[in-house]
Amino acid sequence: MSPESISGLLLSLIIFIIIPPSTQSDPLKTLLKLKTTLSNSNIHTFTTWNHNNPICNFTGVTCNINNTITELNLSQQQLTGTVDFNSLCSIQSLKKLSLATNHLHGTITPNISHCTNLQHLDLADNSFSGQFPWKSVAKLINLTYLSLGDNPFDKTQFPLEIFNLQNLQTLYLTNCSISGMIPEKLGTLASLHRLELSDNSLVGELPIGLTKLTNLQVLELYDNRLTGVFPTGFGNLVNLSKLDVSNNTLEGDVNELKTLTRLESLQLFENKFSGAIPVEFGEFKFLREFSIYKNKFTGELPEKIGSWAEFEFIDVSENMLSGAIPPDMCKNGKMYDILMLQNNFSGSLPESYANCWSLERLRVSNNSLSGRIPDGIWSLPRLKLIDLAMNQFEGEVSTNIGEAKSLAQLFLFNNRFSGELPEEISEASSLVEIKLMYNQLSGGLPATIGELKKLNSLHLEGNFFSGEIPESLGSCVSLNDINLAGNFLSGKIPASLGSIRGLNSLNLSGNKLSGEIPASLSSLKLSFIDLSNNMLIGPVPESLLAEAYGGSFAGNPGLCADRSKNLGRCSPVSHRSGGLGVAKYCFIGGPLVLVLLLLIACFILKRSKVKKCNNVTDGDFSWDMKQFHVISFDEGEILQSLKPDNLIGKGGSGNVYKVELGCGKKLAVKHMWRSGIDVGERKNYSSSATMLPKQKSRLPEYDAEVVALSSIRHVNVVKLYCSITNEDANLLVYEYMSNGSLWDQLHTYQKIEMGWDVRYKIAIGAAKGLEYLHHGCERPVIHRDVKSSNILLDKEMKPKIADFGLAKIMQANRDANSSHVIVGTYGYIAPEYGYTFNVTEKSDIYSFGVVLMELMTGKKPVEPEFGENKDIVSWIHDEIRSKGNVVGLVDPSIPDEAKRDAAKVLTIAIRCTMRFPAQRPSMRIIVQMLEQIEPV
The missing domain is CATH 3.80.10.10 (Ribonuclease Inhibitor)
Incomplete structure (x- = not known):
């Protein structure tokens, strides 16, 4: 054997020894193997990933001039599945790996340490779980960028292994279950430009070591349990452009911040800070966002604050500030929010804001402000909310308000406004709430007020309005x-x-x-x-x-x-x-009414006999029966069973009856009310179908339910057998669900003991039903009233989605993501109603998240123990922040060995109820996440 051959053999042997076989593979095979473990709804991601295409042309792949892979970026590709890091790290040349903002799950294995050349690792915003392998990642000493946030990892103390990564410039660990104190040693990571540790369970004071990170540009520590004051020397962080320590229990003054002249965003809200706002803040020439609400600040705001850069946002609400409102915060025309409520500001509203065309919310309520409102403010084109309540403002509501086409909420109560309410207010077509009570308004109500089709709340009480309604x-x-109390209104209702x-x-x-x-x-x-x-x-x-x-x-x-x-x-x-009019009416009209009643009785009797004896099937009295499944009964069997003894439920849209056929089969029949039916009529009808209250027209709820359910075939959606209609009645015939609703089983005397297996079966079954509605139908169906009382349970406790009276089927020629109707049930309604009034499939997902919370905790959506104006979503969030323990929220009746799995479902519920719709996973992803925790 030649010396050259021996040298080659030795070299191969050395490579084989140094690089384990598991890490030696063909990059093409590795990527194609990765493709098989992932799926996605973005059909374009993997179209280039095939044997016929050069690997450097694969979507997300970047190569150097030697055609060696250096980067793999598959972020935001709607991917789901697991990742084999052992295989992926066989691509030794990888310097950047980004899989962020997908729906990946499973664990991150220690094999990730084989990616020895990595400089950039981004796995944030996925569903990775388990214990993160910090000891392995600590070996990746070339890392400058490490992003792991927004993953439900197991709870851990602050990982000291991080301090082995001395080249780090970005460290993103937001919302990944870190607890304990921030170590003093943090100051050794001197290269850090960006540090984000928010939304964890960190406690204690800010370490002195933090003040050594003089290269920091972004520091985010919000949503923790940090205490104490800004440490001496914090002002050394002069390169900071963004500082957010909101939602902690920090205290003391903020004088350490007055040297941070590069700040663009300063978020200190919901702490216990006190003292004056440093006058130096008025000279911050880059400041765009300033939020300090819910603290104990005193004194005046610097006059020049927000006057230098393109200032966008200020919220100083719920402090003890005084003095005048700074006049130049909208000087550069970018201001969209002025939030200054619940302080002691005085003087008038500066005239300069009449030209603030970008303004969307103006809230200065509960202060000591006075004077007239600058005329131009009423007509600002983007203004959605005007809140001037509880001050001493005076003058009239301007006729210019008709130009405020975006205005949704108008709060002027408890002031001294006077004069008439202008007719032009009816032209502000987006108005949803009008609260003008306790002023000195007078004159008649605008005759055109009916043009406000979106108006949800009208409060005009305690004024001097007169004339007719x-x-x-x-x-x-x-x-x-509607509240018009305490005025001088006359005429008829x-x-x-x-x-x-x-x-x-x-x-x-x-x-x-x-x-x-x-x-x-x-x-x-x-x-x-x-x-x-x-x-x-x-x-x-x-x-x-x-x-x-x-x-x-x-x-x-x-x-x-x-x-x-x-x-x-x-x-x-x-x-x-x-008065005589009533007596005259009773005396003269009584006999006429009696005759009329006799005629009606004869007519009804005749109709009843005809229907019972002759089974009329044509003409005005015929029954129209539409079948959606093969059935073995006729309308006669149904109609004769609609009697009080068979009533099993009542709702806002009608009554529900249990019907047992001669063959023993049980059905549920819903009789849907017409809006104009008198309650007395509803209460007094007999078992005869002819005595059902008359309904001259179809009901929107009825039509919605028929359209939604008639073509649906899914094991987790309640089966609609048929509809039965005539001019008198709208009936829907369903399969009978013997165990009632999930609400019944969780919250009423009817409830039975539900083990973990049953709860999991209900969670995954209901999720699959909603997944079918959102993704499996030819035209997606938005339910719009998902709640535990609309999830029915059969004799085997299998769940089925029911009650589609508010359902919306997306039309091809409409925006498939929204519907401008306020619907739903309190406690389940998604927060976006508060600012958009749009219903999307993500609104269903929020409501389903609430159902999961009910199912895992055993609590109702709204309970007195949650506190005033709080629901189960805010309660769970607060409990996790204060105690850092999801398992402790699980229903005590769930066995201990299953509590960790129940806590995982709660974690999914938390993702479903994220404040912003875009942050919530789709129902398809939710089903996949639930399937990962299937009980053994």
């Missing part, structure tokens, strides 16, 4: 809450108010209203009504005499009722105080 108010179809199907609260008390209470109000599903202290006469509609409305009609001597302790009986004698 406009009939057009009934055209405000989205209204939920408009009957059109009865057509506002979603109206929940109506207060017209303390006015001069007259005439009778419109019968149309009977159709409303009101939780509150107050018509007291007016001049109303006549009988109170039967449906409004519930105990819940006690006192709602006091102070109206002319009102009567045949069954009420507080009102006189409806007889001619008892109505003398109501």
